[in-house]
Amino acid sequence: MSASAPRGDSTRAAAPREAIPLAQPELGAHEEAAVVEVLRSGQLSLGPRVPAFEQAFAARLGVAHASAVSSGTAGLHLALRAVGVHDGDEVVTSPFSFVASANACLFERARPVFADIDPVTLNLDLAAAAAAVTQRTAAVLPVHVFGYPADTQAFERLGLPIVEDACEALGAVHGDGHPVGGRGHPAAFGFYANKQLTTGEGGMVTTGDGSVKARLDSERNQGRAPDMGWLDHDRLGFNYRLSDLACALGLAQLDHLDDMLAARARVAAAYRAALAGIEGLDLPCEDAGGDMRGWFVFVVQLPRDHARDDVIRALRERGVASKPYLPAIHLMSYYREAFGHREGEFPVCEDVAARSVALPFFPAMSEGQVAQVAETVREVLGR
Numbered sequence: 316m317s318a319s320a321p322r323g324d325s326t327r328a329a330a331p332r333e334a335i336p337l338a339q340p341e342l343g344a345h346e347e348a349a350v351v352e353v354l355r356s357g358q359l360s361l362g363p364r365v366p367a368f369e370q371a372f373a374a375r376l377g378v379a380h381a382s383a384v385s386s387g388t389a390g391l392h393l394a395l396r397a398v399g400v401h402d403g404d405e406v407v408t409s410p411f412s413f414v415a416s417a418n419a420c421l422f423e424r425a426r427p428v429f430a431d432i433d434p435v436t437l438n439l440d441l442a443a444a445a446a447a448v449t450q451r452t453a454a455v456l457p458v459h460v461f462g463y464p465a466d467t468q469a470f471e472r473l474g475l476p477i478v479e480d481a482c483e484a485l486g487a488v489h490g491d492g493h494p495v496g497g498r499g500h501p502a503a504f505g506f507y508a509n510k511q512l513t514t515g516e517g518g519m520v521t522t523g524d525g526s527v528k529a530r531l532d533s534e535r536n537q538g539r540a541p542d543m544g545w546l547d548h549d550r551l552g553f554n555y556r557l558s559d560l561a562c563a564l565g566l567a568q569l570d571h572l573d574d575m576l577a578a579r580a581r582v583a584a585a586y587r588a589a590l591a592g593i594e595g596l597d598l599p600c601e602d603a604g605g606d607m608r609g610w611f612v613f614v615v616q617l618p619r620d621h622a623r624d625d626v627i628r629a630l631r632e633r634g635v636a637s638k639p640y641l642p643a644i645h646l647m648s649y650y651r652e653a654f655g656h657r658e659g660e661f662p663v664c665e666d667v668a669a670r671s672v673a674l675p676f677f678p679a680m681s682e683g684q685v686a687q688v689a690e691t692v693r694e695v696l697g698r
């Protein structure tokens with residue numbers, strides 16, 4: 316502050332407080348040391364941290380295998396290939412997701428066939444999914460959106476291969492006690508910087524099947540079989556590897572994942588209390604039937620009488636970051652143009668997508684910050 320700045324001026328009270336970001340990773344000395352150790356080792360890729368991270372991750376989820384990959388999207392792509400999805404197939408999935416879950420089908424020239432979502436959990440609706448199945452359906456791709464477990468057991472009864480998009484659901488647990496991603500179907504996790512665990516960019520595919528693990532490991536590494544010599548390849552593959560630097564970071568994050576998840580759950584509980592009773596404002600659904608959310612984002616649905624863009628602008632002017640989250644995939648320009656999608660196809664998804672706003676949410680958020688966001692939301696909504 317310059318020496319001439321007004322002091323004790325009453326206008327100071329109206330100045331914006333320090334802005335609260337949407338997300339913020341938890342990175343400390345432990346992460347720094349782990350990454351520096353890899354730097355000093357000189358082996359930055361294809362080294363020992365990759366299997367170490369995979370084994371620790373698989374053990375945490377109680378699943379037999381895990382393969383580290385360069386992103387959640389790469390994981391979804393390889394998982395779809397692993398269950399045999401190819402050219403001309405259909406994959407039944409949710410339109411209320413990050414675009415990657417539908418894009419991954421297109422990578423294999425398969426068609427994502429959307430079905431509407433459940434208005435409470437916001438996950439793919441079972442009856443709608445069942446109605447979307449045809450002769451060409453090669454897989455079902457449920458998304459555990461915002462970390463709330465999709466009913467994987469019910470989808471299993473459709474009798475089709477399942478690929479789970481668990482990119483938002485680390486730490487979530489199904490009502491039957493299985494961690495999400497631990498039921499044995501290929502399940503993709505993502506480690507972008509706003510996720511429950513981050514490696515900067517990165518991902519992991521869990522599976523109960525050793526032959527799937529072998530295929531994932533080969534296809535992430537240009538189609539090289541483990542017993543093959545240098546630069547010999549027996550199938551088509553990609554470079555979807557995760558570096559040792561990233562895996563070291565992931566291992567360090569795993570060491571305090573429980574604390575980070577508990578902190579997210581505390582912030583969510585504080586939000587729920589602070590935002591209670593605002594007319595027309597819908598909060599994330601509560602855990603039910605033994606299902607436990609792995610908290611990823613705190614997304615509210617605005618009252619129908621408010622224009623979302625105006626609310627987001629007003630929040631920003633008052634130092635609170637927020638964002639529409641998530642837009643409906645079928646209404647994105649590319650999907651409209653490529654597949655002729657239009658408004659009205661999936662009314663529940665469209666209503667939710669039009670009203671959803673992500674509020675600042677990260678483990679280190681203080682009660683004071685939660686209270687500040689909640690007060691600002693009340694003020695902006697005039698409630």
Ligand SMILES: *Cc1c(COP(=O)(O)O)cnc(C)c1O
Binds near residue numbers: 387480
């Ligand atoms: C984060 C995310 C992904 C994967 O994202 P990457 O950036 O590729 O790691 C996929 N699906 C959903 C629903 C996600 O939230």
